[in-house]
Amino acid sequence: MDKDFGGFKNILIIGLGLIGGSIAVSLKSSGYRGKIYGFDLSSERVKKAVELQAVDEAYTQLEDIPWDEIDLVILATPVKTFEEIAKKIKPFLRKDTVVTDVGSVKGSLVEKIQNILSPVKFIGAHPIAGTEKEGIENAVVGLFKGKKLILTIDREDESTKRLEKFWTDLGAKVEVMDPHTHDFVFASVSHLPHAVAFALVDALIELSKETGIDLFLYPGAGFKDFTRIAASSPTVWKDIFIENKDNVVHTIERFIQSMEKLKEYIQKEDEDNLIRILSESREKRLSLD
Numbered sequence: 001m002d003k004d005f006g007g008f009k010n011i012l013i014i015g016l017g018l019i020g021g022s023i024a025v026s027l028k029s030s031g032y033r034g035k036i037y038g039f040d041l042s043s044e045r046v047k048k049a050v051e052l053q054a055v056d057e058a059y060t061q062l063e064d065i066p067w068d069e070i071d072l073v074i075l076a077t078p079v080k081t082f083e084e085i086a087k088k089i090k091p092f093l094r095k096d097t098v099v100t101d102v103g104s105v106k107g108s109l110v111e112k113i114q115n116i117l118s119p120v121k122f123i124g125a126h127p128i129a130g131t132e133k134e135g136i137e138n139a140v141v142g143l144f145k146g147k148k149l150i151l152t153i154d155r156e157d158e159s160t161k162r163l164e165k166f167w168t169d170l171g172a173k174v175e176v177m178d179p180h181t182h183d184f185v186f187a188s189v190s191h192l193p194h195a196v197a198f199a200l201v202d203a204l205i206e207l208s209k210e211t212g213i214d215l216f217l218y219p220g221a222g223f224k225d226f227t228r229i230a231a232s233s234p235t236v237w238k239d240i241f242i243e244n245k246d247n248v249v250h251t252i253e254r255f256i257q258s259m260e261k262l263k264e265y266i267q268k269e270d271e272d273n274l275i276r277i278l279s280e281s282r283e284k285r286l287s288l289d
């Protein structure tokens, strides 16, 4: 089927960061013919977005946006800003404009935003693609190609079908998932790993202080690979951890149990159990590639 990006003629991206910017540059490079408008609180980001020709026009004041032209609005700001933004944009929206997001947390947040925006349609979405960088200056063309995109609403809905086409035309593989299941799954495979990476770096900061040895002079590739995501945006990740608090705390507790188990096997020099647990983990990790 021809690329029509779901028939959304003009779109508005709120939040000209890594993900909002990557949507813009990926649309441009995939032959999207509509206008791409941008909005950000930061005038520097707005200036950069226009300079990079990632967007056609960008604004720092909601009143300046040509709302009548907008068919699709994408929220691409940190998740704890969504509610306030939804309240602020509601009076400007056409009734048939579709609103969506790219937030890393869904759960009850989706319902809250749906209620705020109703009767305007809100469809929660989450691209499982990103990097540890921030800002439109680090946008990646084709970031979503071959990557999963989770939609949190029934596929049979007409607007959802259009949004599915929008993401499929950007190269994403769309999957539908219940918003609460989503939050448990991504607490496990994304939020916990980020928490562990941040905590590992923190542990080394403390060990450096304790011993007077600057451990950060010595990392090899293993430490650098493992902690790449600890360079991620504190604002974005603070919001994700808090908004998905229950699942994140649950997975952190489960991780602590696994660390305790490993610590015990090491302390007891329990070679059989060490071989078993390390082999199971290695096999599982190898099966991913």
Ligand SMILES: NC(=O)c1ccc[n+]([C@@H]2O[C@H](COP(=O)([O-])OP(=O)(O)OC[C@H]3O[C@@H](n4cnc5c(N)ncnc54)[C@H](O)[C@@H]3O)[C@@H](O)[C@H]2O)c1
Binding pocket: 014, 015, 016, 017, 018, 019, 020, 039, 040, 041, 042, 045, 076, 077, 078, 079, 081, 085, 102, 103, 104, 105, 126, 127, 128, 129, 130, 131, 132, 133, 134, 135, 136, 233, 236, 240
């Ligand atoms: N970074 C990733 O790997 C990744 C992947 C998938 C989804 N996400 C989600 O995408 C969203 C954006 O993350 P990002 O990595 O692009 O962050 P980013 O920091 O690169 O960009 C966020 C942008 O939002 C702007 N902003 C903040 N508050 C605002 C407000 N109230 N109104 C308007 N603009 C505002 C900031 O100025 C910034 O330009 C988050 O919800 C995040 O959970 C991130």
Ligand SMILES: O=C(O)C(=O)C[C@]1(C(=O)O)C=C[C@@H](O)C=C1
Binding pocket: 103, 104, 127, 128, 129, 130, 131, 132, 189, 190, 191, 229
């Ligand atoms: O590759 C990275 O740097 C990422 O952190 C991307 C990543 C992930 O955990 O895989 C981060 C947050 C998202 O919501 C989706 C993707």
